[in-house]
Amino acid sequence: MNKISIIGAGMTGATTAHWLAERELADIVLVDVVEGMPQGKALDLVEAMPIIGKDVNIVGANDYAATKGSDIIIITAGLARKPGMSRDDLLSKNAEIVGTAAVETLKHSPDAIYIILTNPLDTMAYLVMKKTGLPRERVIGQAGILDSARMRAFVAMETGVSVENIDCYVLGGHGDEMVPLTRHSNVAGIPLNEYLPADKLDAIVARTRKGGAEVINLLKTGSAYYAPAAACAQMAEAILKNKNLVVPCAAYMNGEYGLKDMFFGVPVVLGRNGLEKIVEYKLDKEEKAMFEKSAAAVKETLEALKKLVQL
Numbered sequence: 001m002n003k004i005s006i007i008g009a010g011m012t013g014a015t016t017a018h019w020l021a022e023r024e025l026a027d028i029v030l031v032d033v034v035e036g037m038p039q040g041k042a043l044d045l046v047e048a049m050p051i052i053g054k055d056v057n058i059v060g061a062n063d064y065a066a067t068k069g070s071d072i073i074i075i076t077a078g079l080a081r082k083p084g085m086s087r088d089d090l091l092s093k094n095a096e097i098v099g100t101a102a103v104e105t106l107k108h109s110p111d112a113i114y115i116i117l118t119n120p121l122d123t124m125a126y127l128v129m130k131k132t133g134l135p136r137e138r139v140i141g142q143a144g145i146l147d148s149a150r151m152r153a154f155v156a157m158e159t160g161v162s163v164e165n166i167d168c169y170v171l172g173g174h175g176d177e178m179v180p181l182t183r184h185s186n187v188a189g190i191p192l193n194e195y196l197p198a199d200k201l202d203a204i205v206a207r208t209r210k211g212g213a214e215v216i217n218l219l220k221t222g223s224a225y226y227a228p229a230a231a232c233a234q235m236a237e238a239i240l241k242n243k244n245l246v247v248p249c250a251a252y253m254n255g256e257y258g259l260k261d262m263f264f265g266v267p268v269v270l271g272r273n274g275l276e277k278i279v280e281y282k283l284d285k286e287e288k289a290m291f292e293k294s295a296a297a298v299k300e301t302l303e304a305l306k307k308l309v310q311l
């Protein structure tokens with residue numbers, strides 16, 4: 001059985017364990033600093049397995065030793081946004097938590113592939129790669145699957161068409177400047193900008209960009225977790241089953257899309273080596289301008305990180 005360790009057993013961490021267990025994909029370890037909480041959530045999940053008929057071992061722990069020999073490490077540890085907070089407000093605290101978690105878990109799982117969730121996402125993924133010295137194939141950030149799924153859900157609500165017929169691609173940084181690509185998104189093959197009138201499409205794009213804040217403002221106590229966790233589970237499955245699934249993820253850029261030495265949301269091929277390949281779309285002038293604006297926002301947070309942490 002494969003093994004997946006999730007660092008941070010809060011809302012997204014525990015929900016990722018839930019989605020993963022349903023897929024019967026791997027044994028799962030939940031790690032958190034809060035005593036008893038990861039153990040309690042793991043036990044509760046174990047007790048659900050007879051009901052859903054999945055043979056998965058799930059344990060909780062307060063130390064990294066339990067993560068030994070993991071194929072995948074998912075990092076969700078850190079603070080989440082509250083109403084009025086930007087993702088960047090989380091920077092200094094989360095850099096400390098995520099940096100330590102990455103370095104410590106690698107000692108127990110030298111072959112693991114890392115999926116990063118903690119915000120500010122693109123910057124935390126960069127931190128993990130630099131702190132661990134891992135090649136870019138093995139550090140991937142989750143953002144684009146979620147942002148794209150939100151857009152797909154909004155298109156489904158507008159059109160009444162099955163979510164299965166709707167493909168959307170939201171690229172760029174995981175912030176308000178994210179880039180929903182309407183020309184490449186489609187309903188059963190028909191580009192969105194042909195399928196929907198401009199005003200409806202504009203409203204969907206705007207709602208997608210603010211998708212995270214919309215949920216936070218409703219919840220008031222934390223941020224979204226069902227959809228982000230489902231996205232993580234999809235990434236883990238694509239990797240462990242070597243699916244070569246093309247999905248938007250935050251990847252380390254090495255000249256693709258004209259960007260270097262930063263993480264950015266782009267379509268990637270996910271397989272057993274982690275990031276197998278970056279897919280490059282041909283962008284028009286307008287799309288390029290949106291990419292540049294989003295990249296500038298990511299670079300700004302990255303500069304702030306570099307002032308805080310020696311990398």
Ligand code: TXD
Pocket residue numbers: 007008009010011012013031032033034076077078079080081090094097101116117118119120121142143146174222223224225228
């Ligand atoms: O799409 C995305 N990338 C995101 C990112 C979608 C949703 C949430 N996103 C970010 O993930 C969010 O902004 C946060 O930075 C993280 C975690 O969000 P979550 O909603 O799961 O937050 P919780 O419920 O507060 O859980 C965080 C847990 C909590 O139980 C802490 O006790 C724990 O992290 N924590 C730690 N665990 C292990 N080790 C250390 N050092 C540690 N510090 C805190």
